[in-house]
Amino acid sequence: MIDNSSFLKIAKVSKTFSDENGKTPAIKNVTLEVYKGEFVSIIGPSGCGKTTLLRLIAGLDEEYEGDIVLEGKRIEKPGLDRGFIFQEHRLLPWLTIEENVSLGMEGNKENIKEQVKIYMEKVGLSGFEKKYPSQLSGGMAQRAAIARTLIRHPKVLLLDEPLGALDALTKMNMQGEIERIWTADGTTMMMVTHDIDEAIFLGDRVVIMSHRPTEVDQIIPIDLPRPRDRKSKAFAEYRNMVINAFNESIGAYQI
Ligand SMILES: Nc1ncnc2c1ncn2[C@@H]1O[C@H](COP(=O)(O)OP(=O)(O)OP(=O)(O)O)[C@@H](O)[C@H]1O
Ligand SMILES: [Mg+2]
Incomplete structure (x- = not known):
């Protein structure tokens, strides 16, 4: 049953790619609820299926099992109600x-x-x-x-490693900028990142995805006042928590 009352509901979503090389299961049974105005950070091992998940939410890939429902409407095609920011600016x-x-x-x-x-x-x-x-x-x-993207007033902004190509200092500045824009605009954001500090700095929650076929492994709510102080003890504790959760999740696999 789809609960239409929530903002963005990802319910039991699975996705398997089929091509001449056979079948590649990318996503398995992902369930996640995103609240209006929330900032959700997503981390997971390389190749686990994070981009695939964002693309499904964007409607860029229409074939999947389960339901992705935005304000009561199942997502089946791209629309201006979802913005997508790629690693390169395009x-x-x-x-x-x-x-x-x-x-x-x-x-x-x-x-x-x-x-x-x-x-x-x-x-x-x-x-x-x-x-x-x-x-x-x-x-x-x-x-x-x-x-x-924001000028088109999307209900949700999907960011796929938007700062991945930037140097460390610019990246830190940009994390502050994204937070400022998010605060000023109020748009719900979901961001995939490989950077644990970035995930904690920006996220209301950090979602840790498992190895492919990916599922939601753990969700860590970040209960720190904003803007967050990367040098604080509390931040360091969250960093350790996320690293531990990540290591537990990927086991022998590498980031
Ligand atoms: N169009 C496609 N056809 C076949 N397989 C695909 C396709 N797109 C992605 N895959 C496979 O699905 C899996 C997940 O890919 P995806 O790009 O979602 O990973 P990711 O978590 O975003 O990785 P990264 O962190 O490196 O960006 C990979 O094994 C990839 O090879
Ligand atoms: Mg990716």
């Missing part, structure tokens, strides 16, 4: 940042311009409207990609 290099952000938007030109201004401000890129993606740093380009 901005179009021949368009300016403002053209990228507003691409395909319809309606009154002045309104769109105003919206672009608001979202450029939200992601801290005011003044860079006329620049091209190649003129931005990796972190700035990723923020532009976030603006391009």
Whole structure:
């Protein structure tokens, strides 16, 4: 039975890929409930099925068992109610940042311009409207990609290792930026990351996935005030807790 009252409900979802090499079970019986406005961090070993799960939620892959239900509606195709941020920004290099952000938007030109201004401000890129993606740093380009998605008011933003390609310092700054954007915008976010500190810094809960075919292994709620202090004792305790849970979960496997 689907409980339509919850915001995003992932219920007994399984996914097996079939190709000429045979069958690859990627996801097995994943059940997870995401609350409105929540930030959920997802970690798991490489190749376990995290991207597959986000793609199913995005509707980019329509064949799966079980139910993914967003505000009462089973997800079967892509829609503007779900935004997707990839590891690379995927901005179009021949368009300016403002053209990228507003691409395909319809309606009154002045309104769109105003919206672009608001979202450029939200992601801290005011003044860079006329620049091209190649003129931005990796972190700035990723923020532009976030603006391009948030301007369409998705109900949920899915982030697949969005900061994976950035250096450690830029990454830390960007974690702060993402938290700021999340706080300002209130959009529900689900982020896959390989970075345990990042998962704890941003997540209301950290979901630990098992080796492929992946299932939810443990869920660790992070009960720390925001913005979180990476140097605090409490943060270090959560770090140990997540590392222990992760090691237990993957056993002999490697990250
Ligand atoms: N289109 C596809 N066809 C066949 N197999 C696929 C397909 N997409 C993914 N897989 C397989 O499903 C499994 C899970 O892949 P997925 O990309 O979801 O892992 P992941 O957890 O995101 O890994 P990483 O942490 O390295 O990004 C892998 O074994 C992969 O080879
Ligand atoms: Mg992946």
